[in-house]
Amino acid sequence: MENNEPSRQPSSLSELQHWVVRHLQQLRSLPRDPVVSLEAADRLTGNERVEPVEQIEIYREQFWLRHTSSLVEDFPGVGGILGQQDWERLVESYLQAFAPSSWTLRELGRRFPDHVARYPDLPHRQLCCDMARLEWAFIELFDAADCPPLDLNQLATLPPDVLETGQIVLNPALRLLEVSYPVADLRMQLLESRRNGHEDPGVQIPDPLAQQLVLYRGSDRRLYHRPMSPEAFSLLSALDRRLSLVAACEHALQAWPEHAERLQQNVAGWFQAWARRGWIVDVVPGPATHAGATGS
Amino acid sequence: MTQPRLGVPDLGIGVGLRVPHYRHILSQRPAVDFFEIISENFMVEGGKPIYHLEQVLERYPLIQHGVSLSIGGPEAPDPSYLARLKQLVRKVKPAWLSDHFCWCGVPGAHLHDLLPLPYSWEAVERVAERARRVQDYLEVPFALENTSSYMAYTSSEMTEWQFISEIAERADIGLMFDVNNVYVSAYNHGFDAHEFIRSVPHERIVQIHLAGHTNLGKYIIDTHRGHVIDEVWDLYRETIRLSGPVSTLIEWDDEIPEWAVLAAEAEKARAARNEALGLAAAHPTSKPADAHPAEPRGTSHGGRHGGPRELAAREDSSLGAAIGE
Numbered sequence: 115m116e117n118n119e120p121s122r123q124p125s126s127l128s129e130l131q132h133w134v135v136r137h138l139q140q141l142r143s144l145p146r147d148p149v150v151s152l153e154a155a156d157r158l159t160g161n162e163r164v165e166p167v168e169q170i171e172i173y174r175e176q177f178w179l180r181h182t183s184s185l186v187e188d189f190p191g192v193g194g195i196l197g198q199q200d201w202e203r204l205v206e207s208y209l210q211a212f213a214p215s216s217w218t219l220r221e222l223g224r225r226f227p228d229h230v231a232r233y234p235d236l237p238h239r240q241l242c243c244d245m246a247r248l249e250w251a252f253i254e255l256f257d258a259a260d261c262p263p264l265d266l267n268q269l270a271t272l273p274p275d276v277l278e279t280g281q282i283v284l285n286p287a288l289r290l291l292e293v294s295y296p297v298a299d300l301r302m303q304l305l306e307s308r309r310n311g312h313e314d315p316g317v318q319i320p321d322p323l324a325q326q327l328v329l330y331r332g333s334d335r336r337l338y339h340r341p342m343s344p345e346a347f348s349l350l351s352a353l354d355r356r357l358s359l360v361a362a363c364e365h366a367l368q369a370w371p372e373h374a375e376r377l378q379q380n381v382a383g384w385f386q387a388w389a390r391r392g393w394i395v396d397v398v399p400g401p402a403t404h405a406g407a408t409g410s
Numbered sequence: 411m412t413q414p415r416l417g418v419p420d421l422g423i424g425v426g427l428r429v430p431h432y433r434h435i436l437s438q439r440p441a442v443d444f445f446e447i448i449s450e451n452f453m454v455e456g457g458k459p460i461y462h463l464e465q466v467l468e469r470y471p472l473i474q475h476g477v478s479l480s481i482g483g484p485e486a487p488d489p490s491y492l493a494r495l496k497q498l499v500r501k502v503k504p505a506w507l508s509d510h511f512c513w514c515g516v517p518g519a520h521l522h523d524l525l526p527l528p529y530s531w532e533a534v535e536r537v538a539e540r541a542r543r544v545q546d547y548l549e550v551p552f553a554l555e556n557t558s559s560y561m562a563y564t565s566s567e568m569t570e571w572q573f574i575s576e577i578a579e580r581a582d583i584g585l586m587f588d589v590n591n592v593y594v595s596a597y598n599h600g601f602d603a604h605e606f607i608r609s610v611p612h613e614r615i616v617q618i619h620l621a622g623h624t625n626l627g628k629y630i631i632d633t634h635r636g637h638v639i640d641e642v643w644d645l646y647r648e649t650i651r652l653s654g655p656v657s658t659l660i661e662w663d664d665e666i667p668e669w670a671v672l673a674a675e676a677e678k679a680r681a682a683r684n685e686a687l688g689l690a691a692a693h694p695t696s697k698p699a700d701a702h703p704a705e706p707r708g709t710s711h712g713g714r715h716g717g718p719r720e721l722a723a724r725e726d727s728s729l730g731a732a733i734g735e
Binding site: 126127128130131132134135138139156157158159161162163164166168169170172173176177180181213214215216217218219220255256257258259260261286287331335 | 450453454455456457458459460461478480483484488491513514515516518519520521522523525527528530532533536560561562563564565566598599600628629631
């Protein structure tokens with residue numbers, strides 16, 4: 115081991131690193147830029163086969179390949195709707211607007227649904243927005259916290275009023291989503307088509323169809339979607355906002371007075387089914403939020 | 411029983427734990443000395459990743475290998491990242507943990523790449539100081555891996571092997587020695603791979619990585635695709651002759667083959683290791699003082715092209731529909 119004395123230039127390392135990062139995120143090929151080529155020759159050695167600017171270009175290409183591939187994996191439905199050309203434009207604009215900043219690629223698409231909503235001249239905008247929100251929800255559900263099912267024996271020991279006034283706790287691996295198109299079914303069709311070897315299946319754009327969906331992770335750890343009736347969805351949404359069961363029922367009745375009879379007939383059965391499915395994981399004694407307090 | 415190196419045992423021959431093999435591993439329980447996980451794939455709250463981790467953990471020794479520490483970045487490693495990593499360490503209880511001699515970005519931009527550092531004294535001081543603190547914080551033996559690189563800096567003041575040796579000594583950490591990376595970087599930068607291997611502190615090598623790569627002619631990309639090539643097997647045997655028996659792992663991350671192909675590659679590593687240790691015994695002058703006989707096998711239990719292949723990847727999220735209500 116040589117025992118050289120340190121020869122330091124303050125911040126030279128960090129300065130170099132900022133230079134590298136700035137250029138790796140460029141969409142344009144770096145060897146085409148004479149200024150970058152000169153800067154690279156000052157900072158990188160190159161070798162007999164590869165010019166200095168070609169060395170950093172290898173990493174730039176990898177940056178785009180890696181992150182666009184990750185978004186393809188995360189949002190296959192949006193990609194399927196748009197087709198290759200529009201998808202590439204959308205993804206490139208996203209990565210330029212929102213540089214990856216988390217240590218995990220899992221977070222890469224967090225702002226993608228918002229970007230889709232704001233991106234100009236996007237074909238099938240509402241369909242793409244719905245699909246992006248659905249696909250991000252699935253990403254969140256996939257590795258959300260595990261939660262043991264509701265303990266029915268413990269539930270039986272609770273005072274009667276607790277069920278009515280306590281806080282109903284929903285599974286963290288559950289999301290509620292209102293969409294204007296049947297995107298969950300469309301996504302399944304797209305994935306099935308890909309599994310059958312059709313790389314660019316050419317999607318049939320569906321007609322609009324308002325749906326209230328529960329997205330959840332089953333006990334088998336697979337992800338599911340389930341369309342709900344408006345009043346059941348309203349009730350579940352209220353519980354998700356930490357309203358008590360009584361307050362949530364009042365909320366759903368106010369929202370859907372024409373379905374009052376159906377709601378009153380089904381609420382007990384829904385509660386049992388949701389508990390059995392693992393959507394409800396706990397009932398916590400104590401005052402829950404009141405409907406009026408949420409402004410809903 | 412072999413003596414531990416830096417408190418780290420020789421686990422034998424392992425393979426990287428990858429999603430396409432989960433079903434086979436959990437149903438058939440193949441004989442594997444140990445598995446290596448990519449830490450970031452399991453730094454999550456729950457779901458399939460944690461379920462599979464716990465299932466494998468019940469049956470096999472696991473060690474952790476990270477890709478996002480960014481120990482050489484402009485800022486110290488993210489405290490929240492380290493806290494989650496420590497949570498995983500407490501769950502997995504690995505005999506050691508590793509990441510890379512690299513950096514991944516600057517504040518506000520994480521590029522998910524293993525970017526090479528300039529081999530400068532400034533970088534030595536930065537990485538060594540942080541590596542020591544990381545090891546203390548995680549309370550587990552810590553090692554850093556030499557990366558494959560495709561660019562070199564004019565500001566470097568030493569060779570790569572001097573750089574990693576200096577840091578390992580100053581921080582008192584282990585070396586995760588990737589023999590394929592030595593080959594790839596030697597090709598890309600025109601240095602002598604044998605000199606690299608001869609020059610590192612062999613007693614600090616706690617684990618060896620072997621993998622395939624993609625030779626594009628002008629340069630080689632470390633794709634972790636395909637079989638380990640003959641030249642890398644030769645370098646591996648040379649490393650083992652110098653280091654003695656060290657836990658060795660096959661990485662295969664692109665075009666992942668069926669289990670049988672991967673298992674055969676692991677057995678090839680075992681044969682090469684045994685052969686090298688036999689040669690070492692026949693040539694004691696090339697054998698370092700800390701070399702030990704190989705542990706009997708089976709003692710433990712009975713990117714994409716263009717990117718570093720060990721980057722964190724998610725499991726398939728199988729979807730299903732349910733009947734509405």
